[in-house]
Amino acid sequence: MTKVRTVLLLACATASAWAFDSGKWLAERGDDSDMLRLRAAYEDCIKKIEVPAENVAFPLETYPNGVVKSRLRAKKAFMFVDTGFIWGEGIRVEQYKEDGKTIDAYLTADNCIVDRKSKSGWVAGNAHMDWDGTDIKGRGIYFSFDREFIKIFSQTEIRTKALNLDAGKVLAK
Numbered sequence: 001m002t003k004v005r006t007v008l009l010l011a012c013a014t015a016s017a018w019a020f021d022s023g024k025w026l027a028e029r030g031d032d033s034d035m036l037r038l039r040a041a042y043e044d045c046i047k048k049i050e051v052p053a054e055n056v057a058f059p060l061e062t063y064p065n066g067v068v069k070s071r072l073r074a075k076k077a078f079m080f081v082d083t084g085f086i087w088g089e090g091i092r093v094e095q096y097k098e099d100g101k102t103i104d105a106y107l108t109a110d111n112c113i114v115d116r117k118s119k120s121g122w123v124a125g126n127a128h129m130d131w132d133g134t135d136i137k138g139r140g141i142y143f144s145f146d147r148e149f150i151k152i153f154s155q156t157e158i159r160t161k162a163l164n165l166d167a168g169k170v171l172a173k
Contacts, residue, residue, distance in 0.1 A: 049087060053078065054076055
């Protein structure tokens, strides 16, 4: 029940940042198949890391005109060319507006694996995301750029400036 509440709160908090399709969200919220795939890939990849590169950046996706839409920066990273996975430690994933310079949102994390093909990732450790005035923290986070979806599995904390709720009025009802 806590997971459902967390995902619901996250959806409400970020609704102002993008057009929200509740039917699509309800259909996808229970599907953890991609997260399970990435979590298993993360465990497999950390066993295979040889010598990670240091202080690197990888573009993850681009706009149709070729401008970088999202980028992963990492203190340490290892690219698995055969699978398209990038393992990173001390990471920052940035999503840019169409000008390619203005950061729209970012995620910092202890570690993660990103699948460049599916444009999704898994954070095994702690992560913090800032998205249009909403701060999201947690541990065990799945995210998908393509689906514009994030799911936090533990230690969730959400703080937003986008919602102007009067707790007194809400509790009085």
